[in-house]
Amino acid sequence: MKLSSLTFNQIGIVKAVHGDDLSLKLFEMGLLPGEEVALENVAPFGDPIAIRVGEYKMCIRLNDAEQIEVSLKESN
Amino acid sequence: MKQEITVALVGNPNSGKTSLFNALTGLNHKVSNFPGTTVEKKIGYSKLNADTQAQVIDLPGTYSLYPKSADEVVTYDILRNKAETNFPDVVLFIADASNLKRNLLLLTQVADLGVPVILALNMVDLAERKGIFYDQAVLSEQLGIPVIAINARNKTGLSKIKSLLLDESRQVKKSYFDYTVAGDELLNEICDITDKKNPYAALQYAINISSFNNPKAKQINQSFAKHQFNIRSFQENEILSRYRLIDDAVRSSRKIKENTVVKNISQRADKILTHRIWGILLFLGLLFMVFQAIFSWSAYPMDWVEKGFALLTEWIETSLPAGVLNDLIVHGILAGLSGVMVFLPQIIILFTFIAILEDVGYMARVGFIMDRVMRPFGMNGKSIVPLISGMACAVPSIMASRSIENKKERLITMMVTPLMSCSARLPVYTLLIGMLVPETAKWGPFNVHGIVLMIMYLLGFGAALLSAGVFKLAVKSTGSNYFIMELPGYKLPVWNNLLITLYEKGSAFVVGAGKIIVAVSVILWALASFGPREKMRAIDEKYAVIAQTLATDLPIEELAAQKNAEKLQAxxxxxxxxxxxxxxxxxxxxxxxxxxxxxxxxxxxxxxxxxxxxxxxxxxxxxxxxxxxxxxxxxxxxxxxxxxxxxxxxxxxxxxxxxxxxxxxxxxxxxxxxxxxxxxxxxxxxxxxxxxxxxxxxxxxxx
Known part of the structure; x- marks a missing residue:
């Protein structure tokens, strides 16, 4: 699934990031394959969203979040 | 003998760099611009011991040495070039311990350039509250560089930093990335083209300039093509392998206390501050408050400035002999100076708010909230800060657009910011609105003056958005237009930092804008004081006759004013x-x-x-x-x-x-x-x- 369709209380694990410039920037910012991500806030107009990456919070637009593939972490 | 070493302060944005800089140097620093840019260059001095002092350079925060915004380029340019006058003897790298992994990426890149690095681990208390504990000795051993825990906010750990800076044995011990995957032949070629010895530094420089209009770019791209070197996959490989190394270092030096109850105040605050109703209401309310403050609090200090200048003007006018020089000083230079100084109170108030909101972490949320609104107009959430500051003065606001990474969005922001009604328009509006409606006019409970004034501000904002929309269609897009921004945790402001920031911004405004305004005032004074000789002489003679014959019953002051009016017209x-x-x-x-x-x-x-x-x-x-x-x-x-x-x-x-x-x-x-x-x-x-x-x-x- 895509990061953009993650809902609150779900934890995703990054599988792949598409887009050349975008993926490089995201890698530099610590959003790497294997890393856990979670949705934390949605901006008032529905876009962008704030996600938790590693130990910090990052803001990303929905169309960029669509470029990030994640798999759901089994919750227990 | 006095000795001086150059220390560069490097780190991610929001890592506490400014606090550390202020803690080390206090007010003993000066602000100038990096050559060819308007990016602020802060150099301060810190006494290390009796005969050594450190020259500390505060470099703009960046996430990597592949710079993406105008201020990040500055950091890169200083660190890459050993011939650069500000090239440091040692880099003091400040990292946020509560978010260590991402911070260390830049550290390994900097160290690989061949500069000795000391790691200052900041916000350790914050990490410990999250249940994360670092063993500094292990981390130091893993990374091969000295590590010290500090707290930049309350200045702990400074003496340890100072003694480490004095340690002459600093040297680069290891490499964090095997750049030889690029191939020896290519590396040799690139070293030749870029005239550098360190292959990693050479390759990195080549990558950074390959997409620019640089004389060497063509050679570099040919060389890349010849060796089938793919920049993109090299960079990806570099970042991922650096992170693998960092992951190991962090894992082996970190202890996580399980079951720590994390009170995430920031997350709770964000639930309200970015809420789709409360978030917007709070933002508008805050904006309104800032607005009110700018116009109501500044009234008295602006009055003092005006009165002060009036006194000074009067004193000079009467104590200097009358003549052109007197006139130049009074009506040219002093008039221009007071024109600048009178806005200082408003600018200080505005900057106080912006600095506090920035320090607290709210400005990033403003960008987050407003991004969707700004996007159709070719700007992004970060553009809102320059636009709002534009209501005080466009000059510092345009400088504030530097943090916008996308060149097109930044350009559009700079182009439309002056449409926001700045404080210099206020006196004009006040005079003209006063001619339009009586001051006491009311519309319901509201003062009509205020309403008309607000319409003028909205007019400016509307024009800014529309013009931005036009520029969006007209300006060529360069680079990708993602909007990726860290939303740092909320913090209490550090008042010391705030005062220093205000001092810097205030003096930058007075000196920067002042120079130009005074120069232009002098030119305009000349244009308004001199005219075709015949006409001017005729006026002089006419009034000389009137004065001599007293063929008027007007008071002398009135007469002089009339003469000035006629002279201006001529x-x-x-x-x-x-x-x-x-x-x-x-x-x-x-x-x-x-x-x-x-x-x-x-x-x-x-x-x-x-x-x-x-x-x-x-x-x-x-x-x-x-x-x-x-x-x-x-x-x-x-x-x-x-x-x-x-x-x-x-x-x-x-x-x-x-x-x-x-x-x-x-x-x-x-x-x-x-x-x-x-x-x-x-x-x-x-x-x-x-x-x-x-x-x-x-x-x-x-x-």
Missing amino acids: SYAGEFGKFIEPAIKPLGFDWKMGIALLTSLAAREVFVGTMSTIYSVGGGDQAEDLNAIKERMLNEKKSDGKPVYSMAAIISLMVFYAFAMQCMSTLSIVLAETKNWKWPVIQFIYMTALAYFSSLLAFNILS
Whole structure:
């Protein structure tokens, strides 16, 4: 699934990031394959969203979040 | 013997770099610009021991050495070039311990450039509250560099930093990335082309300039092509392998205390502050408060500044012998200076708010909230800060656009920011609105003055958005336009940092804008004081005769004021007014307003002063003067007996001042930021055209 369709209380694990410039920037910012991500806030107009990456919070637009593939972490 | 070492302070944004810089150097620092840029360069001095001092350079925060924004480029340019005068002997790297992994990426890149690095681990307390504990010795051993825990906010760990900076044995111990995957042949070629010895530094430099219009770029790209070197996959590989190494170092030095109850105050605050209803209401409420503060709190200090300058002017005017020099100092230099200084209170108040909101972490949320609104107009959430600050002064606001990574979005932001009604337009609006409606007029519980004023501000904002929309279509897009931004945890502001920031911004404004305003004021003073000799002499003689024969019952002051008015009309400025009258007549302006349009180029509020000269108001106190100007302007009749200042003409004039580019300081700062003459020229033309045609429209509809 895509990061953009993650809902609150779900934890995703990054599988792949598409887009050349975008993926490089995201890698530099610590959003790497294997890393856990979670949705934390949605901006008032529905876009962008704030996600938790590693130990910090990052803001990303929905169309960029669509470029990030994640798999759901089994919750227990 | 005195010894000095150069220390560069490097780190991610939001890692506490400014706090550490201030803690190390205090007020013992100076702010200038990095050569060829307007990026602030802060150099401070810190005494390490009796005979060594450190020259500390604060470099703009960046996430990696593949820079993406204008201020990140500065950091990269200093660290890559050993011949650079500011090239450091040692890098003091500050990292946020509560978010260590991402911070260390940059550290490994910097170390691989061959500069000795010391790691200052900041915000350890924050990490410990999250249940994360670091063993500094293990981390130091893993990374191969000295590590010290500090707290930049309450200045703990400073003495340890100082003694480490004194340690001469610092050297680079290991490499964090195996760049040889790029291939020896390519690396040799690139080292030759870029004239560098360190292969990693050479390759990194080559990658960074390969997409620019650099004389070496062609050679580099040929070499890349020859060796089938793919920049993108090399960079990806570099980052991922650095992170693998960092992961190991962090994992082996970190202990996580399980079951720590994390009170995530920031997350709770964000639930409200970015809420779809509360978030917007709070933002608007805050904006309103800032607005109120700028206009109501600043009234007294602005008054003091004005009164102070009035006293100084009077003193100089009477103590220096009368003549051209006296006139130049009083009406040229001092008038220009007071024009700058009077806005200092408003600017300080605005900067106080911006600095606090920035420090607390709220500004990033403003960007987050507003991004969706700004996007259709070719800007992003970060553009909102320059636009809001533009209501005080466009000059520092345009500098604040530097953090916008996307070049197109940044350019559009700079181009439209001057449309926001700045504080220099306020005196003009005040005078003109006062001529339009009586001060006491009410509309329900609201003061009509205030409402009209708000409409003027909204007009500016609307024009800024629309113009941005047009630029979006016209400007070529370069680079990708993602909007990725860290939303740092909320923190209490550090008051010491705040005071230092205010001091820096205030003095930068006075010196930066002041230089230009004073220069332009002097030129305009000359234009307004001198004219064709014949005419000027005729006026002198006429008034000499009047004075001698006392053929008038006007008081002396009044007489002098009338003489000045006639002289202004005969001066080169007056000639200019008459010269452009045919062009501005369709807008409802006469040649006297033409003079004011010219003198407004020094600063828009000079309009008021010019009007008081033209309508020969002198002496008396200011409030009385303002009423006198208003009255005389309103009594001015055209040859057909109709008033010059009809409602249509006044509104047309207000619209003109709202849109026209009349600020030399802004144009010069746009030139400095874009380094291209094209942009200030385009800005001047489009804003003036917008002003002209809007006024034309307004005047013709209303009259």
